[in-house]
Amino acid sequence: MTGRGPKAYWIARVDVTDPGAYAEYMALGPAALVAGGGRLLSRGGRAVALEGPPPRERTVVIEFDSMEAALACHASPAYRAARARREGAAEVEIVIVEGLDE
Structure with a gap:
């Protein structure tokens, strides 16, 4: 640990x-997420249920x-x-989950 x-x-x-x-959101959203400390791991690639x-x-x-x-980023002005x-x-569903303790 x-x-x-x-x-x-x-x-x-x-x-x-x-x-x-939605293109207007894409012009701002990803940059706001990165500015808030986020690292994009997947963004709309192939998904299989x-x-x-x-x-x-x-x-x-x-x-x-x-x-x-993550919560601070979601609440940020950007x-x-x-x-x-x-x-x-x-139509959007967002959840934030904690990973395993390091």
Whole structure:
């Protein structure tokens, strides 16, 4: 163990309903996530459901150094501005899960 707490993983499941408006979110969202300490691990690549409901159109996984960092990023002014652009452009589910303690 390194003495650091567990990392956190932001997992978003997204169905885009208005591609034009969603493009406005994409112009701001990823940069806000990175500025908030996020590391994009997956952003809309191929997804396969082995159990449960089918995957949404896009599945996004972002790693943060901690749960607190992920929550702070979500609440940040930069990400709030990005979310405002996404309003009505997509159906979105976001969960943040803690990783295993290092």
